[in-house]
Amino acid sequence: MRCPYCQQDDDRVIDSRATDDGTAIRRRRECQACGKRFTTYERVEGEEVLRVAKKDGRVQSFDRKKLLHGMMVACEKRPVGTEELEAAANRIHHLLLAEGDREIPSSRIGELVMGELHRLDQVAYVRFASVYRQFKDLDEFMSELKRVLGGGRPDLGGQA
Numbered sequence: 035m036r037c038p039y040c041q042q043d044d045d046r047v048i049d050s051r052a053t054d055d056g057t058a059i060r061r062r063r064e065c066q067a068c069g070k071r072f073t074t075y076e077r078v079e080g081e082e083v084l085r086v087a088k089k090d091g092r093v094q095s096f097d098r099k100k101l102l103h104g105m106m107v108a109c110e111k112r113p114v115g116t117e118e119l120e121a122a123a124n125r126i127h128h129l130l131l132a133e134g135d136r137e138i139p140s141s142r143i144g145e146l147v148m149g150e151l152h153r154l155d156q157v158a159y160v161r162f163a164s165v166y167r168q169f170k171d172l173d174e175f176m177s178e179l180k181r182v183l184g185g186g187r188p189d190l191g192g193q194a
């Protein structure tokens with residue numbers, strides 16, 4: 035990145051984080067030639083910047099909507115609002131952007147989802163965790179969870 039002060043192309047990134055709306059990554063940089071600091075913004079093209087490495091080796095683009103949908107399925111008939119789930123999906127998205135890895139193991143996303151659900155609703159958390167642990171993959175998990183929830187087994191997740 036060319037320094038706006040001295041035009042040298044020799045800088046060091048000192049901080050990276052996602053912007054509040056999650057559409058860009060803000061990086062603080064320090065020019066190694068003149069020592070001045072400047073900020074760059076890398077726009078996120080849709081959500082292409084993050085890729086998810088699935089357990090079977092396939093790589094897909096990160097899909098925030100799919101993530102949100104998975105959490106909605108886990109929270110079905112639970113007192114968790116769409117806004118809370120939106121906020122949780124955004125937190126996960128921002129955290130992944132801020133971590134700066136372009137390719138994320140799907141298991142990492144599962145962990146983050148479990149963390150959010152744990153805070154939001156115990157039943158949703160147990161639903162997610164009990165099914166997810168067997169699959170270790172968000173896609174597989176979601177189709178199984180939908181099947182189970184839609185298939186007349188409302189006891190999943192332990193009402194006790």
Ligand SMILES: [Zn+2]
Binds near residue numbers: 039066
């Ligand atoms: Zn400079």
